[in-house]
Amino acid sequence: MAGDAFDELMPGEDDLLYEEELLRNPYVLKLWVRYLDARKDAPTKKRNLLYERAVKALPGSYKVCPQLLGRWALSGFT
Numbered sequence: 001m002a003g004d005a006f007d008e009l010m011p012g013e014d015d016l017l018y019e020e021e022l023l024r025n026p027y028v029l030k031l032w033v034r035y036l037d038a039r040k041d042a043p044t045k046k047r048n049l050l051y052e053r054a055v056k057a058l059p060g061s062y063k064v065c066p067q068l069l070g071r072w073a074l075s076g077f078t
Contacts, residue, residue, distance in 0.1 A: 009046055015039075026057045 011019050018035040025031060032054040039047055055061065 008043060009049055022057075029058055029061060032058065032061075 015035075018031070018038065021031055022035070036047070036050060036054065039050060042050075
């Protein structure tokens with residue numbers, strides 16, 4: 001069961017292009033925003049993990065940080 005939860009958080013085939021580009025350019029806000037927009041229907045935990053990665057790469061970002069805080073507030077900080 002724990003393996004299933006872990007697998008759910010791992011990038012899938014459709015994430016590879018975004019992940020490869022972010023490996024080359026992790027500090028480009030536009031890439032993170034596009035990736036987050038493309039995954040707007042992903043499970044909450046996967047989206048939260050993606051937001052956390054974006055904030056780690058772009059601390060203080062005027063676009064990413066407020067969105068992450070808003071998601072945490074809506075989900076009760078889980």
